[in-house]
Amino acid sequence: MPTPAPHAKEPHDALGYLVKHAHLRLTALTDAALAPLDIDSKDFGVLRVLVGRAPMSQQAVAAKLGVDRTTMVALIDGFEAKGIVTRKPDPADRRRNAIELTGPGLALYRKADAAYLAAEDEFLAPLDATTAALFRRALRAVLAPPDGSDRRDRGAD
Amino acid sequence: MPTPAPHAKEPHDALGYLVKHAHLRLTALTDAALAPLDIDSKDFGVLRVLVGRAPMSQQAVAAKLGVDRTTMVALIDGFEAKGIVTRKPDPADRRRNAIELTGPGLALYRKADAAYLAAEDEFLAPLDATTAALFRRALRAVLAPPDGSDRRDRGAD
DNA sequence: TATTGTTATACTCTATAACTATA
DNA sequence: TATAGTTATAGAGTATAACAATA
Numbered sequence: 001m002p003t004p005a006p007h008a009k010e011p012h013d014a015l016g017y018l019v020k021h022a023h024l025r026l027t028a029l030t031d032a033a034l035a036p037l038d039i040d041s042k043d044f045g046v047l048r049v050l051v052g053r054a055p056m057s058q059q060a061v062a063a064k065l066g067v068d069r070t071t072m073v074a075l076i077d078g079f080e081a082k083g084i085v086t087r088k089p090d091p092a093d094r095r096r097n098a099i100e101l102t103g104p105g106l107a108l109y110r111k112a113d114a115a116y117l118a119a120e121d122e123f124l125a126p127l128d129a130t131t132a133a134l135f136r137r138a139l140r141a142v143l144a145p146p147d148g149s150d151r152r153d154r155g156a157d
Numbered sequence: 158m159p160t161p162a163p164h165a166k167e168p169h170d171a172l173g174y175l176v177k178h179a180h181l182r183l184t185a186l187t188d189a190a191l192a193p194l195d196i197d198s199k200d201f202g203v204l205r206v207l208v209g210r211a212p213m214s215q216q217a218v219a220a221k222l223g224v225d226r227t228t229m230v231a232l233i234d235g236f237e238a239k240g241i242v243t244r245k246p247d248p249a250d251r252r253r254n255a256i257e258l259t260g261p262g263l264a265l266y267r268k269a270d271a272a273y274l275a276a277e278d279e280f281l282a283p284l285d286a287t288t289a290a291l292f293r294r295a296l297r298a299v300l301a302p303p304d305g306s307d308r309r310d311r312g313a314d
Numbered sequence: 315t316a317t318t319g320t321t322a323t324a325c326t327c328t329a330t331a332a333c334t335a336t337a
Numbered sequence: 338t339a340t341a342g343t344t345a346t347a348g349a350g351t352a353t354a355a356c357a358a359t360a
Contacts, residue, residue, distance in 0.1 A: 011205045011221060048166055093340090253318060
């Protein structure tokens with residue numbers, strides 16, 4: 001038989017579909033959880049970089065998140081307007097802006113962190129604790145830089 | 158309780174970061190694997206819906222993939238121009254286009270499927286077989302319809 | 315009146331290029 | 338010259354709205 005019968009595969013079994021929709025669902029959950037605080041998942045990613053660290057330049061934050069420095073401008077604009085961060089010229093190098101969480105910004109982060117963790121828990125609810133931990137470990141393993149391979153991180157949060 | 162010291166969390170520990178970058182990496186791998194066939198991951202998703210099934214309307218394909226019907230138009234345009242699918246009015250309902258894989262389209266799908274599976278394997282390479290299977294099951298579980306009022310375990314797939 | 319495919323349009327997101335001020 | 342931040346612009350991707358053909 002030259003042409004074996006084509007078998008109908010369920011598209012939803014493709015790993016790409018599963019991972020993509022896992023991402024969509026998790027983002028929807030975290031966005032919804034953070035919405036009452038008037039921030040979204042991407043904003044929270046920035047807060048997470050800033051918290052508990054010395055003031056950073058916008059470019060350093062951008063690099064940590066894998067986004068372009070031009071993309072950071074609007075994000076920091078919004079944070080500054082809300083009083084979440086301060087943006088002052090770095091005395092050591094006045095080309096740089098030193099970005100630092102304010103008191104209210106830190107308070108906001110704490111609420112956001114709780115909301116974010118609750119959303120994570122909701123996302124992982126179908127898994128028992130052991131499986132959830134293994135799931136997390138598997139994700140880390142899969143993202144560990146494959147030696148000798150060229151890898152490019154893109155995008156925030 | 159004057160505000161406990163803010164702890165610096167590694168942003169890359171957030172589940173959202175892990176899932177997002179897993180998606181980015183897997184997409185990069187599958188896109189690269191499919192590029193020699195002149196298709197990408199999204200095209201492959203469409204092929205996967207069409208293969209081994211009776212001809213479908215554009216809208217049905219779009220719904221299966223969770224995209225808008227207007228988005229399907231250009232995708233099918235490209236496939237038709239390449240001779241991968243035929244697009245003829247459905248005799249039963251002439252508003253519909255019956256989309257069907259051609260012979261060359263099926264041959265292309267077979268090559269694409271092999272390439273896609275190889276990319277999946279590369280993605281999962283850091284995991285042993287048992288963990289990889291568990292990872293897949295966990296993804297399915299996490300995507301199981303959240304509206305299911307009845308929380309009962311349904312034995313995986 | 316509702317639905318399928320189509321087109322035109324708008325919107326979101328993000329990157330590239332160019333400008334400024336510093337170094 | 339080179340770098341950080343800013344601005345304006347462009348591109349990719351996808352959705353919304355309107356229209357023709359069909360039901």
